[in-house]
Amino acid sequence: MICVFGPGKAQTTIPSQPATAIKHCHIQEETVEEFTRNGIDPLTVSLYQMDLDRILFLLRSYLRTRLQKIEKYMFHIQKATELWNRLSKQEQNFAKRSIEDIEQHFEQSVLSKLPDRYKSHLKQSVTSEEDDMEPLLDTYVICRSKRFLGAFQLDERQLFYS
Secondary structure, eight states: OEEEOSSSTTOOOOOOOOHHHHHHHHHHHHHHHHHHHTTOOHHHHHHHHHHHHHHHHHHHHHHHHHHHHHHHTHHHHHHOHHHHHHSOHHHHHHHHHHHHHHHHHHHHHTGGGSOGGGOOSSOSSTTOSSOOOOOOTTOOSEEEOSSOOOEEESSSSOEEEO
16 A cells, blocks of 8 residues: 655645755756757757756746645745745745735625624634634545555544455
8 A cells, every 4th residue: 555645735844945956957057058069969968958857847846836835825824933934035925915915805805795703814614713724734645555455444533445
């Protein structure tokens, strides 16, 4: 059985900045340009270019996923100082603008027309003590068996069938 409870789209942890990958891209770009100028074998240049393209693809994918997580959990990230400090200045500005835009949109479209006790953009219901916009940290990303396992129990609460 394969269970992955870590790096994936459902993981809410925001790691540090991808500075190493960016530095590697700059070095790789310089290498490709230098090889092209010096007339190095086109196959070698092509391999270096393919490696650069692969790194850029992964970096774009990582940054896209990071922005999606920031957008999805912006209220929670803003409350948690530790998470907020992990963001770059540009990401903090993005989160601030997103929060302001959402607040303004909710206020203009719905909240201004509701009674006072329903006017919070953070609370999901009147009975909520605080906001309900925190991520679910105990959800799995992938759980798949390679072969039939029959009935099995991961914890005390649920019985699973493969």
